[in-house]
Amino acid sequence: MTQSISWLQDEIADRMLQKLDIVKLDVKDILIAPDFPGKHLGALSKRFPKAQIISVVDEDVSDFQLWRAKALSNLRSLFGSSISPFASYASSGKFDILDNSVDLIFSNLLLQDLADPKHFLQESWRVLRKGGLIVFSYLGPDTGKELRLQSIKGLKLKNLLSPWDMHDMGDALLAERFSDPVMDMEYLSLEYERSDLLLADARAMKLFDITPLGAIENDVLPQKLTLELIYGHAWVIGKHLAKSKDKVAYVDVKQIGRKARSDSA
Template sequence: MTQPIRWLQNEIADRMLQKLEIVKLDTKDILLVPDFPGTHVQAIPKRFSKTRLHGLHEIGLSNLALWKLRVSRLWHSRFMASHLSSFEAYKNTGRLPLRDNSVDLIFSVLLIQDLSDPKHFLQECRRVLREGGLLAFSYLGPDTAKELRSEAFSQRLSLRALPSPWDMHDMGDALLGEGFSDPVMDMEFLNLDYESNAVLLQDVKALNLVDAIGIEGGQIEDLPKKLTLEVVYGHAWVIGKHLSKAQDHVAYIDPNQIGRITRSDSA
């Protein structure tokens, strides 16, 4: 996702925070991935006080934008040490650049649909989350841009499928399979209306729904002037992280983790 769609990222981040209003969570460290400037960054420290904000910022930020982001994160972290790096680090290494058990909340806005291996991302999230931590996320579902997926438009626009076309049921199953607990999923459709083809095509490109829009795409005159976004929301907990591990969907408990109960016989 690229910066021309910032208004959408801001809107979805605000909706995610509204959904977390009923969640009770003690936080010391929060990871924003992707990290971008927006109103949610002012709201998060108010919602979760005395919290350090760590971030994996979007790829392609200018030096000035990156400097502003670093200053903002230090400010909102009350000048406590916090980590900020590019999401490119994850793409290159397959690892979130944080220690095991180092954050209490991961807040991810409209990212997962662009990942070629979302299960690995879930594994990394669980690795860096502390016991009792929470993963909160949103992403675009498979019905996004359904108006453009007919043969009449998809070939002319070089429209591509989402790398991770998961519906909310797929995600719920994946969360349970990766050891998360009590996943909560919901979905909504956002309907966008456009006055011009140019603006619609700009948003389609910003949403990474096309590899490129050439002259032919710009000359299409009969586009539907509307775009449907399927937005999937979810959160899930990390519970019992240190008590068991799963293998082939079977949980194994280390005997050393089992406490001994001593009972005194009554006289």
């Protein structure tokens, strides 16, 4: 996702923060993944002023935006915040932080760009402490459905990398040992007066391959674009639990201790 739809990133982040208002959480360390770039750092710094923040910057940011994000991070040097490029996670599939090191993961509009979000959930489980929380949003499979309902010459559509709907994600959270997942969904309808603006947003959301605007006739384009926004959060409670099967979590036999027995004569 590129910066051309920064307004959407800001809007959804605000909605995620509003949903956090009802959550009681003692936060010492936060992971923001991704941070578009450094925008969410300021909002979460105000919400949790004593927390250390790791802000994982989106790989598509410009040099200036990366510099700005680092400058904002330096303002919080007393609290130990840091900036790291998202490209390192994209290439390795791992966050460069220790196990059990954060209390909150804040992930805005990322999962739809991952072919298999379960790896992100596994990494999140690894770095979250017991009692930690993952909060996320992503675009659901109905996003851009108007473009798929009609054949548009010169426009090669493609599906989002992750086709997971709200129920798929809820099941995946349970399978990866998260507890009490809460999922929510809403449709956001965007209306356009100019076709080039619709195409710019659709391209930023990776709904089609890059196509020259001149190859598309404006009169065949829809004037509206629907976004399916999916929100979710889940807790890390039993880090000793093995992965679940059929929505039932099982205790890893290695975690079962043996109590010594003393026989009296």
